[in-house]
Amino acid sequence: MKIVTYNINGIKARLPRLLEYLAEEQPEIVCLQELKTSDETFPAAEIEAAGYGVVWHGQKAWNGVAILAKGQTPRVRQRGLEGEPEDEHSRYIEAEVDGLTIAALYLPNGNPQPGPKFDYKLRWMTRLAARARVLLAEEVPAILAGDYNVIANDDDTFSVSRMQDDALMQPESRGAYRALLGQGWTDALRTQFPKGGVWTFWDYQAGAWQRDAGFRIDHLLLSPQAADRMIDAGVDKAYRGREKASDHAPTWVRLR
Numbered sequence: 001m002k003i004v005t006y007n008i009n010g011i012k013a014r015l016p017r018l019l020e021y022l023a024e025e026q027p028e029i030v031c032l033q034e035l036k037t038s039d040e041t042f043p044a045a046e047i048e049a050a051g052y053g054v055v056w057h058g059q060k061a062w063n064g065v066a067i068l069a070k071g072q073t074p075r076v077r078q079r080g081l082e083g084e085p086e087d088e089h090s091r092y093i094e095a096e097v098d099g100l101t102i103a104a105l106y107l108p109n110g111n112p113q114p115g116p117k118f119d120y121k122l123r124w125m126t127r128l129a130a131r132a133r134v135l136l137a138e139e140v141p142a143i144l145a146g147d148y149n150v151i152a153n154d155d156d157t158f159s160v161s162r163m164q165d166d167a168l169m170q171p172e173s174r175g176a177y178r179a180l181l182g183q184g185w186t187d188a189l190r191t192q193f194p195k196g197g198v199w200t201f202w203d204y205q206a207g208a209w210q211r212d213a214g215f216r217i218d219h220l221l222l223s224p225q226a227a228d229r230m231i232d233a234g235v236d237k238a239y240r241g242r243e244k245a246s247d248h249a250p251t252w253v254r255l256r
Contacts, residue, residue: 001028005145007248031104035064059090105146110167125176141226155196157215185221188233
C-alpha cells in the first residue's frame, strides 16, 4: 500500500492537481496539510467522486489537515492534540484504515524566531511527542505523516547558510524531532536516502524550483510494526513542476 503525505497549500486552489494525482498514482492513503478551508467548505464530494473516503479537520483560510483512503472512509480516532485547550489551530487528525493508525499533522512553522511563534512550535512538538508515546504503547502499525516544518539534518537543505537562522533548522527544532525518533519511530525517507539531498519543498520565490533549491520538511515516521512492513519510500517530485502546483511534492512510503 502506498501512503502519501502532501501539503496541498490550499485545497480549493489545488483541487485539480490533487484529483490528477489520485487518478494517476492511485495511492491507498493520502494525508493532506494546509487545507486553508473551513469544515463546511471542504470539497468532500469531489474527493469521494474520485473513489476516496475522507475525514478532515479544517480551519478558515489557513492550517487544516485531512486523511483520504481509497474505497473506504477512515475511522477518526482524534482531532487535535491534548495539552493546550486554548489552541484552536487545526493541525492534527488521527484515524484508522485497514488496521493501520495514521496521523496527518501540520507542525507550526515557528518563524520569526526567537519569539512566541517559535515557543508555540516547541510546545506543539512536546504535545506531539506525548501522543506519539501513546501510539507506540499500542504496539500497532502506525504512521505520523505530515509537514513537520523541520529540516532535520544539514544535508536536508540546499543551503545550510541560507537556512541557519530559520526556525526550521534551529537546534531546539531538530532536538525535538530527534527525540521523536529516539522513542522508536523510523524516518522512512531517511532510511532510503541516508546521505540526504532529497527535497520535498521548493519555495515559489527566487526561482527555487528551477534552481532545485529545496529542502526536506515532509516526513513519514513509522512505528516499529509499520517499519517492519516498509518496502520503499520516495518523493513524487514531478508533481511540483505542474501548472499551479503546491510548493510541496507528494512524499510517500510503501508498505507490504
